[in-house]
Amino acid sequence: MLHTRRRLLSLAFAAALSACATTAPPAVAPQKNPKLLVLVVIDGLPMRQVTGYRDQLAPDGFARFLDHGRWFSQAHYGHGHTVTAAGHSVMLSGAYPQRSGIISNEWRDPATGAQVYNTGDVAYQYIDSPTAPLAGTSPRNLKVETLGDVLRTGSPASKVIGISGKDRGAILPAGHKGTAYMYMTETGRFASSTYYMQAHPQWVKDFNATNPADAFFKKTWAPLLPEAAYARSVPDGQSWQIASGNGNKLPAVIGDKMDGPGPRFYGGLLASPFGDELTLAFARAAITNEKLGQRGVQDILSVSLSSHDYINHAFGPESRLSHDHTLHLDRHLQAFFQFLDKEVGAGNYVLALTADHGFTDTPEWAATQGRDAGRFNSSPSLAVVNTALSARFGVDRLARDFSASGLLLDEKLAADKGLKFADVQAAAREELLKLPGVATVFTREQLLGDDRTTPYLEAMRKSFDPTRAAQLQIVLKRNWIFSYRPGGSTHGSPYDYDTHVPLLFWGPGYVGQGEVKERVEIADLAPTLAAIAGLPAPAQAQGRDLKLKP
Structure with a gap:
């Protein structure tokens, strides 16, 4: 059975990768308005990693934007507490946390001191998966509308789907009127919650029935390039790099010393390139089965890839492990984009890529560079x-x-x-x-x-x-971080290494080409996509339209 699951996933990924011989995306005449808006979020990716490894990128992953799209080299978050939930709340609402209410991943109620989780809502449960007391199950705490809410208010037949390895990464971009699916570390499956539906559609049941995460059990995360290619990054096995989970050295066997797949393996999968691979496989299934961008109405798909954040937390963005993961991620993106070209049509959709925050270098490493950290x-x-x-x-x-x-x-x-x-x-x-x-x-x-x-x-x-x-x-x-443990790194500051993230666009005829060096903010993303789609910006958006149409 495990061999069968591996073979099915391998065939799916091989089919998506088969187009990789193409060095540039196809040139096509666009529609008046794109049929599908696709937002790809790389959790915890600072812009310095995209440009810092540019010479090692595949021809059609990040390079699709850098060589053939419009990209902003000085895009920053405007808010100071740069964490996952806050960033994801800004992207498609255009509203800072002062308006959205998503001030952090969690906080304490000022009146009672009780802990509040950003997408926590005890009125709803995960479907076919256990639900912890503070689990993220709905957008109730989000005080503003998103671009998806604007779309579905005017076009109820449109679909807005958010997918992520984290609940907040799926729920917040999907807004109040979309549908969110998140990865369950207890089961290795994807689930929605009863806020959105009472039972999963058949395609989700079919996807989960194959136990897709199990295909990666005992799979090896090996460096993509020869050792010399990583000379610009900090070697593996440093004392400040967290050694639990999958260890802190490559190659790493995911599930090593485990008897079989289980919650510890499913959780560890997210801290590897295979977490992204699995999430993108689910996104492909959603595009195909929901016929996104293929039904005569506009749709929105948000895919937030969580693995880079887990890797940077454990090893730091300066590490060889983070460097290598960026390159694996780049190849996965290339395959996903070329799948979109084939499934939806290159002139029918617009891509945007950003991150929810950057990352601080590990303090212990920063200290070796003479910094006060x-x-x-x-x-x-x-x-x-x-x-x-x-x-x-x-x-x-x-x-x-x-x-x-x-x-x-x-x-x-x-x-x-x-x-x-x-x-x-x-x-x-x-x-x-x-x-x-x-x-x-x-x-x-x-x-x-x-x-x-x-x-x-x-x-x-x-x-x-x-x-x-x-x-x-x-x-x-x-260079200082809030941290209760002796290793790894984090984010959350108003400094440029935490605020400076990618803001990249691609869509022939929709967004133009070339680098823009003007400083912009991620709050500008929602109004910009709204203009491209011919929609009003979300009502409480504080950003501006970057006017990308050529």
Whole structure:
């Protein structure tokens, strides 16, 4: 049975790869409006990795955009807390987290201190898969409409589908009126939730029935190029590279020392090139079976590939493992794009590619390069702040916890004890500024004000929803990260290495060609795609149309 699954997947991928001899996408006359908009999101891909490995790219993956499309070499996120959910909420809404309400992946309710997950909704469950208490099951917390919502409001027959290895990567781009499918690490299958439907369509059942993830059990992730090609990257096996999961050296056998596929294997699959391969196989099935872009109405497909983020978290973007994954990803994209050419028609769709955030270099490696770098551990920092506040005011636990990018203070407790909240907030800010790695701390009053000159204040303001965010918002020093573990890296800052991401377009006749060096924002993506599709921009979009039509 395992051999049969491998053979079926191999045939599917081989068919998609068969067109790879073509060095340029076909030139065709476009329709008035594209029949399909395809957004590809690479979770955790900084722009510096796309341009840094340009000489090693395949001819029709990322190079399709760089050589034959319109691409923006200075595209940034405008908000300061650059994390997965926030980025995915911006892409197709054009609204910063200050409006969308998606301030982070998770946060604490300011009134109760209860934990909130960005797409969590206990009213709905995954279909045919277990549902954890904080699982992402609906877009209820998203306060704004997306481009897909605009499309389906005017054209109910249109389809909007979001697919990802992560729930937030599928749900947020799909908006309120689309359909989301996410990878289940417990089962190795893709599932939707009861927010969207009560049962999966037959094609999803058929896809899952083959247990497609099992085809990658004991498969080897080997370097794509000879060793010398990776001289620009940090070698494997460094002490700061996380060695759990699939290990920290290539070649790596996925599922090594396991008796058979199971939740640990299915989770580890995402931290390898095979996670992208599987997600794109599901996307192909969706295009074929839902006949996206082939039914006389416009459709939108969003595919968010999660593997690069897991790899960068474990090994850092400077690593050979991240470098090699970028190249594997590039080849998978090439096959997917050429599948679209054949299935939908090269003149019938527009491609856009971006990322939800960039990535910070691993602090330990950055330190070897002479940078001031380090890790800010929230748990001991909270204890230090509360000890100082207790000594000053005689009240314990005035600071509830760190929440998203800030410190959440207990306003009710302060009021009950007869304390002026302004005094507690000022004292907490003072203590935070004493901690190693803290660059600045903004108060709620600053974030609600109109100061446009203080560095990073405007970026943090765009991440601040006063109904959901902590009163004090923290900006760490450059090269410092919020981290509770001794290895790996992360993102989340307003600095360029976290905000600077790809913004790439391709669509003959729709978007033109060439590099644009003007600084733009990812909030511009939704209004730009809306103009290309002949649709109004989402109502609360804060970006602008980049006017790509030639």
